[in-house]
Amino acid sequence: xxxxxxxxxxxxxxxxxSIGSEILRKLAGLGPERIIAFSRDDSKQFYxxxxxxxxxxxxxxIGDVRDLHAIERVFDDRVDVVFHAAAxxxxxxxxxxxxxxxxxxxxxxxxxxxxxxxxxxxxxxTISTDKAVNPNCTMGATKxxxxxxxxxANLRSHGGAFCSVRxxxxxxxxxxxxxxFLRQLKKGKPLVITDREVTRFVITIxxxxxxxLEVTRLAQGGEIFVLKMPAxxxxxxxxxxxxxxxxKIGVSPSDVEIxxxxxxxGEKLHEDLVSGQETGRMWESxxxxxxxxxxxxxxxxxxxxxxxxxxxxxxxTKRLSPDELESLLLKAxxxxxx
Numbered sequence: 001x002x003x004x005x006x007x008x009x010x011x012x013x014x015x016x017x018s019i020g021s022e023i024l025r026k027l028a029g030l031g032p033e034r035i036i037a038f039s040r041d042d043s044k045q046f047y048x049x050x051x052x053x054x055x056x057x058x059x060x061x062i063g064d065v066r067d068l069h070a071i072e073r074v075f076d077d078r079v080d081v082v083f084h085a086a087a088x089x090x091x092x093x094x095x096x097x098x099x100x101x102x103x104x105x106x107x108x109x110x111x112x113x114x115x116x117x118x119x120x121x122x123x124x125x126t127i128s129t130d131k132a133v134n135p136n137c138t139m140g141a142t143k144x145x146x147x148x149x150x151x152x153a154n155l156r157s158h159g160g161a162f163c164s165v166r167x168x169x170x171x172x173x174x175x176x177x178x179x180x181f182l183r184q185l186k187k188g189k190p191l192v193i194t195d196r197e198v199t200r201f202v203i204t205i206x207x208x209x210x211x212x213l214e215v216t217r218l219a220q221g222g223e224i225f226v227l228k229m230p231a232x233x234x235x236x237x238x239x240x241x242x243x244x245x246x247x248k249i250g251v252s253p254s255d256v257e258i259x260x261x262x263x264x265x266g267e268k269l270h271e272d273l274v275s276g277q278e279t280g281r282m283w284e285s286x287x288x289x290x291x292x293x294x295x296x297x298x299x300x301x302x303x304x305x306x307x308x309x310x311x312x313x314x315x316x317t318k319r320l321s322p323d324e325l326e327s328l329l330l331k332a333x334x335x336x337x338x
Contacts, residue, residue: 004216004217005027005030005031005032005081005213006030006031006032007031007032007033008032008033008080008081009032009033009034009035009036009077009078009079009080009081010027010032010034010035010036010079010080010081010082010083011035011036011038011074011075011079011081011082011083012024012027012035012036012037012038012082012083012085013038013039013065013082013083013084013085013086013112014038014039014084014085014086014087014127015036015037015038015039015045015048015060015085016037016039016041016044016045016048017039017085017086017089017173017174018170018172018173018174018205019085019127019170019173019205019208019209019212020037020039020083020085020086021044021048022205022206022208022209023083023085023209023212023213024037024048024052024058025052026209026210026213027213028052028055028057028058029055032057033057034057034058034059034077035055035057035058035059036058036059036061036074036079037058037059037060037061038061038063038065038071038074038086039062039063039086040062040063040064042062045060045062048060061073061074064108065084065086065104065108065109065111065112066103066104066107066108066111067111068111068115071111071112071115072115075115075116075118075119078119079116079119079121080121080122080123081121081122081123081124081125081216082112082116082121082123082124082125083125083127083212083216084109084112084124084125084126084127084150085127086104086108087104087105087108087127087143087146088100088101088104088105088139088142089129089139090139091131091137091138091139091140091264091265091266091267092264092265092266092267094137094138094139094142094266095137095138095139095264095265095266098138101138101139101142102138102142104142105139105142105143105145105146106142106145106146106149109126109145109146109149109150110149112124113149113150113153113162116153116160116162117153117156117157117158117160120158120159120160121160122159122160122161123160123161123216123219124150124153124160124161124162124163125163125164125165125212125215125216125219126146126147126149126150126162126163126164126165127164127165127212128143128146128147128164128165128166128167128224129143129166129167129168130166130167130168130201130271130272130273130314131143131271132144132146132147132166133166133271133272133273133274133275134272134275136266136268137265137266137267138266139266140266146164147164147166147224150162150163150164151163151164151222151224151293151295151296152295154221154222154293154295154296155295155296157221160221161219161220161221162219162221162222163215163219163221163222163223163224163225164223164224164225165211165212165215165224165225165226165227166224166225166226166227166273167201167203167208167211167226167227167229167273168200168201168202168203168229168231168271168273168314169200169201169202169203170202170203170204170205170208171202171203171204171205171328171329171331171332172204172205172331172332172333173205177234177237178237178241178329178332178333180192181238181241181245182245182249182333185241185245185246185249185251185256186249186251188251188255190256190257190258190259191238191241191242191256191257191258191259192259192261193234193238193258193259193260193261194234194260194261194262194263194264194267195234195260195262195263195269196233196234196235196238196260197233197234197235197269198233198234198235198263198267198269198270199231199232199233199234199269199270199271199314199315199319200231200232200234200271200314201229201230201231201271201273201314201317202229202230202231202232202320202328203227203229204328204331204332205332207227207229208227211225211227211287211288214287214288215288218288218290218301220298220299220301221296221298222292222293222295222296222297222298223290223291223292223293223298224278224290224291224293225288225289225290225291226273226274226282226288226289226290226291226312227287227288228284228286228287228288228289229273230317230318230319230320230324231314231315231317231318231319231320232319232320232325233319236319236320236322236325237325237329238258239322240322240325240326240329241329242256242258244326245329245330245333269315270313270314270315271313271314272311272312272313272314273289273312273313273314274289274291274309274311274312276310276311278291279307279309279310279311279312281293281294282306282307282309283300283304283305283306283307284304284305284307284309285303285304285305288304289307289309289312290304
């Protein structure tokens, strides 16, 4: 892994987000010549600079993927690898502002792809989501198109590998359910949930980023990589938060009020990580599924075999046991409170 990134110039969009900033932390010690941290939030950039000040090879740039000129400036020097994590990620916000979701998730991705192709970037990874599978919300639809844009880029690429990585809920990220529950508990407010029967794929930030970096090394171009992960039921998570986590922060379980509001606009009761159309061209290793494009000719790498999986849904996949879920939540809780 270290040999792959050593000496390379790497661009991370959405670099101050939960995934983008963890990519920076992981890459910083792997010997790249330069990492460009590209984001539009100056306050988050300031705090990230303070945290990572020991790494002089990180260059911080304010800019927006909607702005072609801003992107062109960061490609003035050689860029070898791009991690495209910038996106509008919240389902409800994207439903309320679909035009803004299109500008960032679709047009922003096309901007990045166009300039990366012109600059002959070697590796380009778009960070996607389970919401892109059979999408029924604006955010999912825009990320579905972003995946298609990334795959199609291989038809114009001169030897570069453009791929996407798709995963479910990343525990502990800003705006996700765990830090929201923690804030509500600490303020003495009710825990607001949609539906106890909701199921979701779950993974920690560290697990997600480790596999994103591995995928970059494996990609030949045109693949959608799906990180294998278990699922949880929201009701199970809620029980652990109330009975196990609340006492750790000084809140008695008997004092916790729960308000169930039903699914929000654009939300599904269960999520899929692979569509029925994709299972027929999917290969797998011990950690990953790789969906091969029907447009781009690629051959599965050594260590992958044709998958027999016909459905990959949070409704039917392996569920975390209560002990496993509690352990994962505690790890994610440490991250969310940093």
